[in-house]
Amino acid sequence: xxxxxxxxxxxxxxxxxxxxxxxxxxxxxxxxxxxxxxxxxxxxxxxxxxxxxxxxxxxxxxxxxxxxxxxxxxxxxxxxxxxxxxxxxxxxxxxxxxxxxxxxxxxxxxxxxxxxxxxxxxxxxxxxxxxxxxxxxxxxxxxxxxxxxxxxxxxxxxxxxxxxxxxxxxxxxxxxxxxxxxxxxxxxxxxxxxxxxxxxxxxxxxxxxxxxxxxxxxxxxxxxxxxxxxxxxxxxxxxxxxxxxxxxxxxxxxxxxxxxxxxxxxxxxxxxxxxxxxxxxxxxxxxxxxxxxxxxxxxxxxxxxxxxxxxxxxxxxxxxxxxxxxxxxxxxxxxxxxxxxxxxxxxx
Amino acid sequence: xxxxxxxxxxxxxxxxxxxxxxxxxxxxxxxxxxxxxxxxxxxxxxxxxxxxxxxxxxxxxxxxxxxxxxxxxxxxxxxxxxxxxxxxxxxxxxxxxxxxxxxxxxxxxxxxxxxxxxxxxxxxxxxxxxxxxxxxxxxxxxxxxxxxxxxxxxxxxxxxxxxxxxxxxxxxxxxxxxxxxxxxxxxxxxxxxxxxxxxxxxxxxxxxxxxxxxxxxxxxxxxxxxxxxxxxxxxxxxxxxxxxxxxxxxxxxxxxxxxxxx
Numbered sequence: 066x067x068x069x070x071x072x073x074x075x076x077x078x079x080x081x082x083x084x085x086x087x088x089x090x091x092x093x094x095x096x097x098x099x100x101x102x103x104x105x106x107x108x109x110x111x112x113x114x115x116x117x118x119x120x121x122x123x124x125x126x127x128x129x130x131x132x133x134x135x136x137x138x139x140x141x142x143x144x145x146x147x148x149x150x151x152x153x154x155x156x157x158x159x160x161x162x163x164x165x166x167x168x169x170x171x172x173x174x175x176x177x178x179x180x181x182x183x184x185x186x187x188x189x190x191x192x193x194x195x196x197x198x199x200x201x202x203x204x205x206x207x208x209x210x211x212x213x214x215x216x217x218x219x220x221x222x223x224x225x226x227x228x229x230x231x232x233x234x235x236x237x238x239x240x241x242x243x244x245x246x247x248x249x250x251x252x253x254x255x256x257x258x259x260x261x262x263x264x265x266x267x268x269x270x271x272x273x274x275x276x277x278x279x280x281x282x283x284x285x286x287x288x289x290x291x292x293x294x295x296x297x298x299x300x301x302x303x304x305x306x307x308x309x310x311x312x313x314x315x316x317x318x319x320x321x322x323x324x325x326x327x328x329x330x331x332x333x334x335x336x337x338x339x340x341x342x343x344x345x346x347x348x349x350x351x352x353x354x355x356x357x358x359x360x361x362x363x364x365x366x367x368x369x370x371x372x373x374x375x376x377x378x379x380x381x382x383x384x385x386x387x388x389x390x391x392x393x394x395x396x397x398x399x400x401x402x403x404x405x406x407x408x409x410x411x412x413x
Numbered sequence: 414x415x416x417x418x419x420x421x422x423x424x425x426x427x428x429x430x431x432x433x434x435x436x437x438x439x440x441x442x443x444x445x446x447x448x449x450x451x452x453x454x455x456x457x458x459x460x461x462x463x464x465x466x467x468x469x470x471x472x473x474x475x476x477x478x479x480x481x482x483x484x485x486x487x488x489x490x491x492x493x494x495x496x497x498x499x500x501x502x503x504x505x506x507x508x509x510x511x512x513x514x515x516x517x518x519x520x521x522x523x524x525x526x527x528x529x530x531x532x533x534x535x536x537x538x539x540x541x542x543x544x545x546x547x548x549x550x551x552x553x554x555x556x557x558x559x560x561x562x563x564x565x566x567x568x569x570x571x572x573x574x575x576x577x578x579x580x581x582x583x584x585x586x587x588x589x590x591x592x593x594x595x596x597x598x599x600x601x602x603x604x605x606x607x608x609x610x611x612x613x614x615x616x617x618x619x620x621x622x623x624x625x626x627x628x629x630x631x632x633x634x635x636x637x638x639x640x641x642x643x644x645x646x647x648x649x650x651x652x653x654x655x656x657x658x659x660x661x662x663x664x665x666x667x668x669x670x671x672x673x674x675x
Binding site: 112151 | 573575578579582585589594598
């Protein structure tokens with residue numbers, strides 16, 4: 066278990082303020098944030114490689130804020146692997162074991178265990194410079210895991226990989242995590258990666274932790290415009306919320322009246338995910354309370370999916386698959402119906 | 414080659430480059446070629462000459478070893494850390510390059526002379542500097558150590574600090590990290606700097622002559638023979654010195670830069 070309490074880290078250009086979070090034993094925890102938000106430095110502070118200005122870091126209830134990094138047993142894997150270039154793959158892997166004064170027998174056994182786990186036995190004699198990105202990543206992982214760390218910190222572990230390798234490594238990371246019951250903190254700027262990998266996510270931005278929650282919580286119920294934008298909710302606007310019928314409230318966006326489910330009243334923000342909006346050429350009969358008509362003002366083609374901008378008003382960004390787009394014979398300028406549930410609108 | 418000659422500017426630059434190369438090579442080559450092999454051999458058999466050459470090589474080597482022990486840690490600190498006055502420290506390290514060497518010799522005399530601080534400090538140990546080998550070493554060290562420190566510093570700077578950070582998280586102490594990661598990775602720059610330092614020490618004259626005319630190192634012997642007997646007598650000594658320095662220099666450079674491409 067890793068806990069940080071009111072941690073403040075001075076980065077020269079800006080400050081990461083008052084960060085607190087608790088990562089449970091065996092949890093796969095994601096720290097999500099844009100580039101330059103101080104994610105790497107936060108990880109380095111947890112590992113003891115960067116001094117904290119104030120606040121504390123705990124590892125299994127032990128205060129390790131001032132403990133030397135070599136005494137923490139927290140392993141670190143950087144984005145671009147950072148293998149020791151002058152050592153063979155084997156010597157990279159056993160580096161940590163040798164520092165622990167283990168017997169030769171024990172070093173060989175432990176190294177072979179991790180080499181088998183990651184299936185890299187064919188690489189051991191090679192030098193890092195001759196490895197591919199995916200191979201380097203596995204060796205870097207092996208080097209970190211072989212010391213049986215109490216926690217593993219991953220700094221953008223997938224960013225330097227091509228899409229195909231990325232998926233493989235992603236599965237591999239999850240498998241190793243589950244198999245070893247390891248506590249992992251994984252830093253990324255990629256929201257999809259965060260949702261697919263993490264048990265819980267901490268969103269970091271503008272020098273502080275903005276929201277902590279399960280992937281679904283952050284995805285469905287962003288607590289701020291920053292998180293909503295970062296999780297690509299896309300439709301974010303300000304509305305005046307007033308009493309409605311029964312459980313529902315009315316949200317006025319300009320002249321348009323939306324039905325929403327919320328206790329909040331007055332001026333608030335709304336977010337609505339593009340994939341929660343149904344697009345049709347005919348009025349759609351359903352229990353969904355919100356149905357509007359408008360022209361398609363913009364089409365963003367992403368290959369298998371398309372983002373349509375439909376001017377209700379307000380302008381709503383909706384997602385359709387390539388197949389429905391073709392079947393409905395949609396075009397820029399054409400009039401369509403948009404339908405979404407009152408509960409799909411998140412008010413905050 | 415054809416690629417290089419395509420541009421007129423490159424041809425002009427190349428022309429200037431060739432002039433400076435000829436300027437360096439012509440005097441050296443001419444002196445070597447004009448020497449008679451028999452006379453060279455006779456000179457080499459001259460005990461005084463041999464002692465002087467050996468003394469030069471030895472003292473320059475000792476100066477380099479001292480430079481390694483004292484200079485490499487400083488180079489590492491300068492490469493890794495920022496602190497107030499760092500620029501000043503770096504300037505101080507380069508100072509011997511700009512100080513005229515005879516002036517450096519006189520300045521050293523004020524510290525290492527018998528009546529002065531270092532001279533007194535080492536006297537009980539039986540170490541004397543003026544007119545003795547330690548004096549030669551001190552003079553060489555003074556004028557040549559910047560080459561080693563600067564080169565080692567650049568070598569350490571080129572080592573990704575994250576390599577050291579990873580090593581620390583894997584359980585290596587700062588000293589182990591230095592010995593296992595930083596030092597091996599900066600090795601080539603340190604060796605190249607050592608070769609430069611040694612070569613610079615080998616050729617030192619001005620500072621050494623002030624501290625120790627005797628025992629006589631090769632550059633001073635060359636000078637003495639030139640002064641006392643003229644050009645003809647001094648040339649074989651000079652040629653021998655050049656040849657030996659060249660052979661050692663080329664050998665060491667080859668070792669240092671071997672595998673640079675791979």
